[in-house]
Amino acid sequence: MNAEMLYALRDPAGVPSHPLVFLLLGVLTFALHIAAVQVMLGASALVLRGAFSDQLHWRRLATTMLNTAKIAVSVAIVIGVAPLLFVQVLYDPFWYTSNVLSARWVIGFILLLIAGYIAMYGFYWRNPQLATKPARSRWMMMLSLALLLLVGWIMHVLSYQMLWPEQWQQWYAPQGRIDASGSGLHAYSVARFGFFIALSAPVAGAWLVAVRRYLQGAGEGDAAYLAFLARLARRLMLLGGVLSLAIGALWLLTLPEKMAFFASSPWMLAALVLLLVAVALPTLLGDRLERGLWGYGVFGVGAVALIAVAAAREMLRYTLLSGVYGYDALDYKTNMDWYSTLTFFITFGVLGSVTLGYLLAVAWQSGQHRSAVYTPSLAVTRFGRWSVGLLVVWIAHYFLIGFYTMVR
């Protein structure tokens, strides 16, 4: 598959803004998505650990983490829409080919994800009092976690197959005989997949540090539970962090020849250093975790480290495809469309910030007022009014610009 063929597979409509914008948004949104996935996997694993334990603290944690996992599944799915969108914009020849070559798995992805989600809900419905009563139908949670890992594996393979254009023809027609079944998963890297999955442990640890700080702020009286959380979070961050970095090193050491440049890439090295800082942060901060926003800062630094990992991952793809195959994602034909570009950025920056800011402020503060019905301050309520107003304005603009287009 030479460069000419790859370019022939590109969409002739071009892209409505400079390709770099989509590339950067792809990195940012992938980092957010993978963070949600890792919280989901980490929380699910903690639910299982708690479901098999008789200790009260573990059972209480399992209850909390079950709610976290349920929400994280939906957040991961919703946020995942964005990187899925942007990969199709810039890397359509690669993404679509990879998908068609494994078509059955692509459809299976949806069905397996639904099954995993329903299994998690099944466990939730079977255990309304998980904190105090023995866990029932633990197999549901095990099944859920297994299916979530499986869909992660499918997504890994689809992304990885993109990087092997020279093999596509062979996968499509092995020995010249067409195999249109789409039943194969053709290329994978266990170490690469393992690295992203193993990161769930330190991410879950950072999440627990934040949960603990949140409980402190809400006046949690069970000091032993807080101490349990602190111990567990540190262990997850340190051991999980070391394990992740070890698997990451293994990935770099076993890179195929054409990707060997990535082992010494400053992007990947910077990402690993940032990960190291993030996992060591709770130890470095010590007692400061008890005060101010430090407890939340660990997850924040972790998120920055994940953005660096996402950037490194993108650099691997971009550099490989442009260097080895001559496909430069940044020379995509641009059919600049200012209206839709500005609509997105204004919606994202203004409406999104105000509305999400309002919702998260209410969610946060109500959680900190556990004993009484929470009434937001006037300042917060004002944001709520603006949110409704901005949504109404957005809808009005939609119709106005539509009618203008119709009569123009």
Added chain:
Amino acid sequence: MVGIIATVHVLFSHTSVGAAIFFAGLAVYADRNDKPEYLEFIRRYGMFLLVFSYVLGSITGPGIWFSTTVASPRGISALIHSFVWKWATEWVFFVIEVVGVYMLVYLAGKIDRKTHLRIAVIFGLTSYTTMLVIIGILSFMMWPGQERWFAEGGYLNGFYGVNTFAQLGMRTAFMFTMTAVVGGIVAARFDDPVFKKAVTTRLSWLGIVSTSAGAAMLQWYLGTLPETAQVVMANRLPDRFAPTLLAVLAAIGAYFAITMWKPRLLTPAVASVATVVLLVFGLWPEEVARESMRKPFVAGQYVYSNQIIARDVPGMGITSEIPRIEAHGLLKTQVFTPPGLREITPDNRLQAGQFLALSTCSNCHSLSSTGMRPLARYFGGNTDVAEISQYLQAALSTGATIYMPRIPLQDDEAQALATYIASLAPPKAAARPAPPAPKLAVAAQGITQP
């Protein structure tokens, strides 16, 4: 598969939006009449009706992407490359929705009622904006909003057309029908008979009015279809289509009339079954019709269902691939043609035919004896390669067949494809002398059916 996933997606997403509107109304009632106990309903049933259905809707939404990616990669690519920013904008609303949906359920009774109501309003408005966005993209998939889009390009010209607003009106009405149906599931559980009757009556009226409005909007929508779609509908949709649609509308009306007349008949089981039945039977015909009407195109009236760019779009710098295929043949212009099949020989003719069938027919026709529109069925067991080849070149190469894309086959390609099609004939038919080919002749006026 695309149709099934799309139907399931609309089932869950509409359930979620319908529930959100109903719960917002219930929250208003609870606030105005000082009835905090009704917030308990939001908490109790919100987890299933709102959250569960919302998440399944949000899985099957990208699921439509996934299924269309494998069924029609260039079709979905065309939509994505024209509307990436609109989809990204919708994503912002998705993120607001997912936060809002959990707050609506988890914070019911834990925050003051006005704030809860405001969150319900935000969720409802946000859900509606996602519909506003996707409607324009779906409309473009059928026809670019303005004819000038072909000459000028531009997002607005592609997005907005009379069809966009007709479809929006239809789906908005249907959304309120969903609110009425889903609301019934919760209302069925109210213990207070007076309140239950009051809510049921309101829901029934909402259902009757919205269904009637939806039926009117459907007429409007059908009136906005271009002539080609009218011809396709008249020729390709089964005779039972219109009566089925009318029966579904009548059934929805009857359901609401009955629940208004005898609210006690409204049980959770009845309401739940009604929700699923009405949605599936109401949605499936629409999905089928939408898939058929735009043929032979799959997106924007320039991408054929077999993934070939079939029309110049100067406004976007897009050029038709047909002239190049006409000049060089499909096998030499398709990127994925196996190297051994680029030149047809007696030894590889069958295989080349299989590749041609896979690349030009299989998007719409199953190559086995089962599945969607099996290819072999259209040739009635004919095994005469020359006849089939003649038909392919007469009817398809010229683009003279309604509903079918123009497939400019070279002589040897037509022969290869015919050889493969002949090989699909069931053994019994293959053993018989080849029957005349009554279906293969091109009608005098140049239009025939495959």
